[in-house]
Every structure is written in C-alpha cells, then in structure tokens.
Amino acid sequence: MNRNRILAIVLSSLLLLSGCGKAAVPQAQEPTPTQTVAETKPQETMAPTEPVPEPIPVGMYEAVPEGVSPLTGLPYKGDGKAIMVQVENTAAARPQSGITKADLIYEMEVEGQITRLTAFFLSKYPTKVGPVRSARKQHMYLWSEWDYMLVFWGGSYGVPGQDLDDLRSQLGIKTININGIRTTKGLSRSSDREAPHNAYVNLDYLAKNAYDYTPEQRTLYFDENVVIAGGPANTVSLQYTSDNKIKYTYNSKTGLYARTINGNAVVDKEDGTKLSVKNIIIQHARHYHVDGTVYTNIDQIGSGKAEFFTDGIMRTGTWERKNSNSLTKYYDENGKEIAFKPGVTYVQIVRPETQVIAE
Numbered sequence: 460m461n462r463n464r465i466l467a468i469v470l471s472s473l474l475l476l477s478g479c480g481k482a483a484v485p486q487a488q489e490p491t492p493t494q495t496v497a498e499t500k501p502q503e504t505m506a507p508t509e510p511v512p513e514p515i516p517v518g519m520y521e522a523v524p525e526g527v528s529p530l531t532g533l534p535y536k537g538d539g540k541a542i543m544v545q546v547e548n549t550a551a552a553r554p555q556s557g558i559t560k561a562d563l564i565y566e567m568e569v570e571g572q573i574t575r576l577t578a579f580f581l582s583k584y585p586t587k588v589g590p591v592r593s594a595r596k597q598h599m600y601l602w603s604e605w606d607y608m609l610v611f612w613g614g615s616y617g618v619p620g621q622d623l624d625d626l627r628s629q630l631g632i633k634t635i636n637i638n639g640i641r642t643t644k645g646l647s648r649s650s651d652r653e654a655p656h657n658a659y660v661n662l663d664y665l666a667k668n669a670y671d672y673t674p675e676q677r678t679l680y681f682d683e684n685v686v687i688a689g690g691p692a693n694t695v696s697l698q699y700t701s702d703n704k705i706k707y708t709y710n711s712k713t714g715l716y717a718r719t720i721n722g723n724a725v726v727d728k729e730d731g732t733k734l735s736v737k738n739i740i741i742q743h744a745r746h747y748h749v750d751g752t753v754y755t756n757i758d759q760i761g762s763g764k765a766e767f768f769t770d771g772i773m774r775t776g777t778w779e780r781k782n783s784n785s786l787t788k789y790y791d792e793n794g795k796e797i798a799f800k801p802g803v804t805y806v807q808i809v810r811p812e813t814q815v816i817a818e
Contacts, residue, residue, distance in 0.1 A: 515801055518678040520786050530562035530581050532681025532801035540670045541581040542662050543602065545611040547592040548574050550702065551656045553720070557588035559727040559734050563679075567808040568746060569595045570753040572700045577601055584666045587729055589659035591639060591646065596621050597808075600759045603630040603783050606675045610660050612639030612646070621754055630783050635672050637665060644669055677786050685798040692773035692817035695739060697809065705807070707739055709771040716768065718805070737802025739768040740789065742778050743811045757808060765789060766815050769800050773817045 516524035518532050528535035541562070546555055548566065558564075561578040569575045575592060594611040602609050615621035639646050639658055645665040649657045695707040695716070707716040715735035718725045725734040742765050745758040762779040767789065776791040789797040809815075 515681075515683045517798075518681045519796075519798075520680060520788065521677060523676040523678045527678075527681075528562065528581060529676050529678035530579050531803060532678065532683070532799070533582075535582065537581070538673075539581070539676050540666060540672075540674060541579050541605075541607040542584070542665060542670075543605065543607050543609045544578050544580065544588050544660060544662070545592050545594050545598060545609070546576040546578050546588070547590040547656060548576050548703075549656070551652070552590045552592075554726045554728040555589065556659060556728045557585035557662075558725065559730075559732040560585045560588075561803070563804050563806070564736075565601060565806045565808065567597055567757060568699065568755045569593075569597075570755055572703075572755070574699050574703060579605070579607070580662055584662035585729070586661045586663050587659050588662055590652070590656050591658040591660050592655065594623060595754060595756075596623075596626055597757045597759060599623060599626040599630060599632070600783060602627075602634075603632050604759075604780070604786055605677065606632075606634050608635050608637065608665065608670055608672065608674075610637040610645075610662075610665070612655070612658050614638075615752075615754060618749075618752060618754070621749065621752065621756075633672075634674060635669070637669065679804060680789070680796055680798045681801045682798040683801050685800065687770050687772045687774070687800070689772045689774040690817065691771065692768050693771050694816075694818050695768050695773075696816040697741065697807065697813055699809070699813075707736075707768070710735070711771065714770060714800075715802070735803075736805045737769065738799045738804040739766075740778075740804060740806045741766040741768075741813075741815055742787070742806060742808045743813065744778075744808055746810045759787070759808075763811065766817070767797055767799070768817070 515534060516527055518524055518527050523529045526534060529539060530541060558578060560580060560583045562581050563579040565577040566574050577598060591610060591612045594614040614623045616623055637644055645661045647659055649659060693709045698704040704721050706719045709716050715737055716739060717733060717735045743763045746755055749756055760780050760782060762777055765776055765778045767774040774791060776789060776797055778787055778789050780787040791797050
C-alpha cells in the first residue's frame with residue numbers, strides 16, 4: 460500500500476471519530492455559599508416588658524366596685540369589715556399606736572377645742588391601737604355615715620341631747636360597738652402611761668372574734684385617672700389651738716403629704732413609721748358650745764366650704780350632707796363632684812373661720 464493511501468485511511472479514521480458523540484466531562488460545581496460570622500444577621504428579639512396593670516375601677520359613694528377598698532380606692536380583697544377607733548390626740552397621748560396603719564382618719568373637736576381622731580382600719584388590723592378614748596355626739600353622726608364597728612371608751616351619757624344611747628337609737632345605728640365601760644373584749648391598759656391615756660384595742664382580735672355584722676359598703680369618690688388642677692400646695696398649714704398646729708409637706712417622689720404637729724412628725728409609737736397621706740380634705744362646719752357642759756357640737760348635716768389637697772395641688776369647693784343616713788359629698792367651685800386619687804385620706808373638720816395656708 461503506497462504512502463498516499465495510508466495517509467488517506469488515517470485521515471478518514473480521524474474524521475469518523477470526530478463525528479461521534481463526545482463523552483460528558485463532569486463540570487466543576489460552584490461551591491455552596493456560606494455566611495461568615497460578620498454576615499450572619501442577629502435574630503430580632505423583643506425587649507421584656509412590664510405587665511400593664513389593670514386600671515383601678517372608679518369607686519363613688521354608694522357604688523363600691525368589687526376588689527376595691529371603700530376607704531382608699533386601692534385594690535383590696537376582703538369582707539369590707541372596717542373598724543373605727545376613737546383615738547386620743549392630746550400631748551399625753553402622742554405618739555399614738557397603730558396610727559400609720561389607718562386607711563382613713565377624721566379629726567374634729569370634742570371640748571375646749573381639744574380634738575379627737577376617728578381612725579378607720581380595713582387593709583390592716585393592728586394588734587395595738589390607741590390610746591382609745593370616749594365618743595361624742597359628732598362621732599355618732601360619723602358612725603351613722605359609715606356603718607362600721609366603732610371602738611371607744613365611755614362618752615357623753617346622761618346628758619340631754621348628748622346621750623350616746625339616745626343618739627344611737629335616734630340615728631337608727633344597728634352596727635356593733637366595743638365600749639370600754641361595758642366590755643373588756645379586745646381592750647387592755649398599758650403600764651407605760653397613766654390613765655386615761657393608756658387604753659388600747661387589739662383589732663386583729665376583734666376582727667376574728669367580735670365582728671358578726673355585715674356593714675353597708677360606701678366610699679369616697681376615688682378615680683386614679685382624675686386630672687388634678689388648681690393652685691400650688693406643697694405645704695398646707697392650719698391650727699385648732701396654739702398647741703395643735705398642723706402642717707403637711709408634699710413629697711413629689713412619693714406623691715404623699717407628710718404630717719407634722721407642732722413641728723414634730725406624726726409617728727407610730729409601735730414601729731416609728733411616719734404618717735403620710737394621699738389626700739387632705741378640710742371641711743368647714745359650724746361649731747357651738749353646749750350650754751351647761753364642756754362639750755362642743757358640730758353641724759354635720761348641711762353644707763359648707765372646703766379645701767382639697769392632692770399631688771401638691773389645692774382645689775376649693777364645698778361639702779354637703781343631706782341627712783344622717785347619707786354620706787358627705789364634696790364638690791368643686793362649679794358644683795361638680797370632686798374625685799380623689801386612691802390612697803389614705805385625712806379629713807380635718809374645722810370651724811368656718813379657720814385659716815388654711817397653702818404655699
């Protein structure tokens with residue numbers, strides 16, 4: 460075979476091979492992309508939040524919401540069996556015991572411009588409250604207003620128009636009382652003070668062993684969302700006598716008024732805590748001397764001017780009580796009912812001419 464023919468055969472073979480399907484060559488795969496630490500997006504997390512407290516229902520006079528204290532307007536779980544205690548307020552009685560545990564306090568004259576406190580207890584029943592002293596006609600009217608157990612030690616018996624038994628009957632008061640001249644239940648005398656400044660009551664004992672009465676529930680007008688508007692009142696001053704000068708000083712951090720008497724803080728003898736309140740009501744009412752006695756009586760049925768202090772602000776208006784079975788209600792200068800912030804309230808019942816200084 461000559462060289463040309465051999466060359467032709469070789470070329471033909473190469474052409475034949477080039478016409479056949481090519482074998483698949485595996486292709487290099489793109490590497491799967493990975494995220495570096497810097498590229499990784501952090502997971503979104505929700506910042507922890509405080510639970511939103513349920514608003515306190517509005518309590519208003521005869522309408523007492525369930526779960527709300529009728530005395531403070533604050534959350535409360537209990538049977539509503541408050542106890543009223545007549546507490547002495549002379550220099551010989553101070554500092555008083557249990558006073559900073561009260562939920563509501565009234566102060567009013569009894570004789571010779573001497574005042575006595577009526578302290579209401581519901582959120583706590585201290586085992587020592589006092590000194591316990593006697594009751595007067597004005598306390599019977601306060602008792603008919605609130606309908607709770609009343610603790611006192613004696614009173615104006617046998618005096619026409621002032622006799623406590625007669626007044627209780629006239630006012631239709633049916634709730635129970637603990638009177639030291641008739642029972643020793645829950646009452647005792649201490650040895651660290653002389654009589655009559657040494658009588659005390661154990662409210663925890665009374666609540667568990669003597670409160671067999673269901674009181675009618677009433678309340679002041681409490682609304683935690685009320686907008687307080689008025690003049691500044693970071694301090695509030697008034698006096699009953701030269702030895703009973705009262706001053707309240709507002710603390711913006713606590714939202715409370717600290718109370719002093721004659722320049723001294725009002726403290727609890729049992730634990731040294733100081734008395735502070737959320738609301739102050741100053742209620743002006745007609746006072747008059749009862750002829751032939753040492754007693755001072757006060758017109759609690761009717762109306763008069765009033766000042767109200769909450770959150771360092773002073774509001775002015777009036778009070779009104781229609782009859783012995785109704786609650787005292789409070790109004791602003793336009794005749795609209797005044798709402799108070801929930802908390803402890805101190806009611807000062809004073810003479811019409813008593814000067815109140817707010818600064």
